[in-house]
Amino acid sequence: MKVLIVGNGGREHAIAWKLAQSPNRPEIYVTPGNAGSSQVAKNVPLQGNTPSAMMQFAAEQEIDLVVIGPEAPLVSGLADQFRAKGIAVIGPSAAAAELEGSKVFAKQFFARHHIPTAAFHSAHSIEEALDALTRFSLPVVIKADGLAAGKGVIIAQSHQEARAAILDLMARQTLGAAGSRVVLEEFLCGEEVSFIVLTDGERILAFPPAQDHKAILDEDRGPNTGGMGAYCDARILTPQQHQTILREIIHPTLGGLRAEGRPFQGFLFAGLMITDNGPKILEFNVRLGDPETQALLHSMRGDFLALLKSCAAGNLDANAVYWDAEPSVCVVLAAANYPGNPRTGDAISGIEQAEECGAVVFHAGTQSRDGKVVTSGGRVLGVTASAPSLPEAIERVYEAASHIQFDGMQKRSDIGAKGRKRWEAESTDNPAATPRRRTATS
Numbered sequence: 001m002k003v004l005i006v007g008n009g010g011r012e013h014a015i016a017w018k019l020a021q022s023p024n025r026p027e028i029y030v031t032p033g034n035a036g037s038s039q040v041a042k043n044v045p046l047q048g049n050t051p052s053a054m055m056q057f058a059a060e061q062e063i064d065l066v067v068i069g070p071e072a073p074l075v076s077g078l079a080d081q082f083r084a085k086g087i088a089v090i091g092p093s094a095a096a097a098e099l100e101g102s103k104v105f106a107k108q109f110f111a112r113h114h115i116p117t118a119a120f121h122s123a124h125s126i127e128e129a130l131d132a133l134t135r136f137s138l139p140v141v142i143k144a145d146g147l148a149a150g151k152g153v154i155i156a157q158s159h160q161e162a163r164a165a166i167l168d169l170m171a172r173q174t175l176g177a178a179g180s181r182v183v184l185e186e187f188l189c190g191e192e193v194s195f196i197v198l199t200d201g202e203r204i205l206a207f208p209p210a211q212d213h214k215a216i217l218d219e220d221r222g223p224n225t226g227g228m229g230a231y232c233d234a235r236i237l238t239p240q241q242h243q244t245i246l247r248e249i250i251h252p253t254l255g256g257l258r259a260e261g262r263p264f265q266g267f268l269f270a271g272l273m274i275t276d277n278g279p280k281i282l283e284f285n286v287r288l289g290d291p292e293t294q295a296l297l298h299s300m301r302g303d304f305l306a307l308l309k310s311c312a313a314g315n316l317d318a319n320a321v322y323w324d325a326e327p328s329v330c331v332v333l334a335a336a337n338y339p340g341n342p343r344t345g346d347a348i349s350g351i352e353q354a355e356e357c358g359a360v361v362f363h364a365g366t367q368s369r370d371g372k373v374v375t376s377g378g379r380v381l382g383v384t385a386s387a388p389s390l391p392e393a394i395e396r397v398y399e400a401a402s403h404i405q406f407d408g409m410q411k412r413s414d415i416g417a418k419g420r421k422r423w424e425a426e427s428t429d430n431p432a433a434t435p436r437r438r439t440a441t442s
């Protein structure tokens with residue numbers, strides 16, 4: 001079996017790493033990949049990395065399955081192109097990917113299908129946005145409609161700040177066409193959860209819940225990034241919350257997309273806020289999360305390839321994989337200057353020592369140069385480890401990460417801290433409590 005993975009981040013290295021463990025021993029290609037994916041798969045630099053170059057490569061190599069990692073190619077229809085050529089693919093059509101590609105579409109979709117979300121107004125002009133603003137209390141959230149690589153959401157503490165954000169997006173067009181329409185949204189309080197399912201359009205497999213850490217600095221301070229670390233732990237949600245999310249958010253979304261002629265196949269990632277009034281959807285991504293994937297796949301057991309193959313064939317076999325009760329943690333090591341324009345070319349040391357501590361080091365922004373691994377992007381590495389308890393997993397991952405060095409390296413020291421508090425509170429409430437076992441069924 002030959003698999004082609006599209007992308008070059010930590011998520012794609014983790015997908016390649018997990019697929020490589022399949023007893024079916026697939027031949028794995030990653031385009032363009034990074035220094036880490038080249039250890040478990042073959043990186044294929046394709047001219048311009050264009051859809052037509054990928055299509056040609058897939059045809060020549062007789063690729064059996066394509067896994068598309070990032071959102072941009074999905075939103076522009078790469079999955080449709082592979083399917084049109086009869087090549088099996090994991091990832092939604094452009095029509096279904098609009099759920100991530102347009103926040104205006106997504107919010108109107110939630111309203112049509114009564115899916116719990118923050119109150120909102122979508123505005124098509126500056127006048128409409130400024131007029132709607134007067135009806136929102138503070139803080140208010142302003143969102144660019146289109147894809148903005150994590151830069152499209154502004155939480156404004158004053159109406160003045162909100163006005164400035166609207167003018168930046170719509171008049172100065174700081175994010176280009178992505179800001180030609182905006183969504184104004186009620187600010188929700190609560191804890192955020194990343195809830196991911198794999199679906200063939202009908203059947204689903206819910207992954208265990210995970211939590212990302214978006215801000216660059218400890219205690220969620222500083223500007224937002226793509227994600228500075230994540231952990232996966234069944235205790236993030238109660239079984240009741242898990243059921244509510246499936247019943248009120250996931251199933252109505254998949255059913256609504258089907259009813260509107262946009263059936264969804266692939267990874268559906270719900271970014272949720274758990275509020276006092278229950279879980280609400282902040283946004284959907286139409287792909288796996290990064291760095292959630294590194295934590296989720298680290299503690300996955302079973303045959304990931306069999307799972308993806310069955311999904312692409314429209315016959316999802318949710319029993320192909322399962323998760324043991326061990327929580328896992330991924331700590332991101334980022335380059336100097338990130339999330340601004342990151343410095344590149346810094347030599348990295350200590351990866352082997354980190355792995356000797358029992359961690360897996362997933363690569364993101366790395367490149368091989370003269371036999372050495374150097375930085376080549378904002379998020380450089382994702383050090384990932386599991387343990388019987390979350391506090392132990394945190395200790396293990398930080399011990400491993402302490403061996404890795406490069407100039408200007410940035411890392412948060414509090415990944416998993418909210419989860420650790422939950423463990424401490426639960427063991428005080430009930431000293432005999434054992435970890436809840438999350439089954440793989442939906």
Ligand code: AMP
Pocket residue numbers: 118141153155185186187188189192214271282283
């Ligand atoms: P999104 O791209 O919609 O997930 O937004 C990025 C981040 O902005 C989320 O992870 C939240 O931390 C924050 N955010 C987005 N929408 C809201 C909201 N309505 N209330 C509070 N925080 C929000």
Ligand code: GLY
Pocket residue numbers: 212226227285288289290291292
């Ligand atoms: N970790 C959040 C994302 O992948 O969008």
